[in-house]
Amino acid sequence: MSGTPTFAVASSFMGLPRSDRSAAFALAGIPLDIGVTNRTGARSGPAAVRAASRMLTDGDHPHFWIDPTRLDIADIGDFTIALGDLAASYRLIEEQAEGLDHLLAVGGEHGITLPLLRALRRKVGAPLGLVHFDAHVDTWPDNFGQVYGHGSPFYHAIEEGLVDPRRMIQIGIRSPVQREVWDWTVGKGVTILSAQDVHALGPAAVAERVRKVVGSGATYFSYDVDCLDPAFAPGTGTPEFAGILPWQSQAILRSLAGIDFVGMDVVEVAPAYDVSEITSLAAATVIWDYLGLVGSAKTA
Template sequence: MPVPVTFAAPHAFLGARPDDRGAAFCVAGVPLDIGTTNRAGTRDGPRAIRAAARMLTDGRHPETGADPTALDLSDLGEFEIALGDIPASLARIEEQAAGLNHLVALGGEHGITLPLLRALARRLGGPVGLVHFDAHLDTSEENFGQRFAHGSVFWHAITEGLVAPRRMIQIGIRAPAWPEMFDWTRGQGVTILSAQQVHESTPAAIAAQVREVVGEGPAYLSFDVDCLDPAFAPGTGTPEVGGLATWQAQGILRRLGGLDLRGADVVEVAPAFDVAEITALAAATVAWEYLCLQAAKR
């Protein structure tokens, strides 16, 4: 069967077959954005990411030759949420993620990571390592009185024992934060790499540090697009200047093939603030690079 031209590619992510929860790899949109603290709109992120992914359907990975479309891959569509209710939404997301073999989630705000980690830690029977790309620490105990806003996700993940903090690394951090947040996060054993440290290093060196911190156990990738500089990702709710370029993030991701990654999410795409699909394409490419890592193993 001939491959359709790019602009006529199927709407499912990478043309994956629909609604097969038994697939080895699943993609799902999680359109939650009621815990955002600045600009809302990430509920529309999954659709925008899928649309931009049409650029990734014509060919294999340029370095490894991996073909993610050869994976046993299904697009489950959008997870259900509880309108206007963050705790109930988190419960529904966890329930829908439970039992999936390997999930790549398209956000949605960063708060979706918490129920996804709950489901994964429960399935694996213990905490996982974490590779976290972000401009923000996301380790506040609460945001503006809300315990489950998108800036508190990793405080909960650590205190609930979902991640092993000494196997957790944050990449691209640069946003204003109280010194107590840095002290608490580092005090748990988390490794923090600022955006400036990334700029002064190389993707190969950063990836080597990631592999050293995360080690050989099961791990999870959480990629907030605001880790990228607004020049490369304007379509996000909490942009911060001085961030990573897309080539830096891509170069790091391409060198993580040795990790035992068991799931991933790409979050905080707000297409209403995007320009020419720049942000959506960056997010789609991150998900594609992740699936290429999985395909290369096979």
């Protein structure tokens, strides 16, 4: 083993030296958490995920056999937000996402996905498919009387035509939810796989279901760490009992070759509630696996 010791890796994601927006892959932190409904703290997620990512710099990805740091990739820092103003923050996020080739966003709360989808929808020119890992459907029409928040990004995304609900699949769902919200979501055509479904079906069958649902069009990947069982991801604002396991999550993602992913986010890491960086490392590893998946496709 040679090079920089793990503990001394630079503070960017995986120690990336580049910070220009022209890279084929641009990683950005979005430290927004003013739309959460339970515990705050996801604003500190980007820094924690970057710190944990040092564990992923010691060699090639052992499944895809590429070194993600050797891709055309940059860590462009954190997006600017409007302090205390959710709608203005969404506008700023959307503006800063414009012009990026392939964005990897680190939240922050799940509400950041809505402005990212708005920007990407204009770029792609058609509604996107969506692969969504979460404990929550996030299709509530409001958040305790507020229009926006981390429980409603996909309600707005469907209503605004940003995503095609018939090409949308949610994985790991298990939280309490009003029956009318569930029925509205399913009625729009969304496929929902609960955590129990994942346990019963197994990763290979889930991955095959994902491919059938999203098809061949441009697709977005959104990963809320609370999809994982809180035993393995305690550092999050809305933990839910009996989630999917890290190995299941990883096996599903690694099996999604052939899907046309055009952007992604990992959200809801709240490091104040974490234990020994395990949640931050889980989030960093999801990005690492995603880069292995899409990067190996580009270099094939």
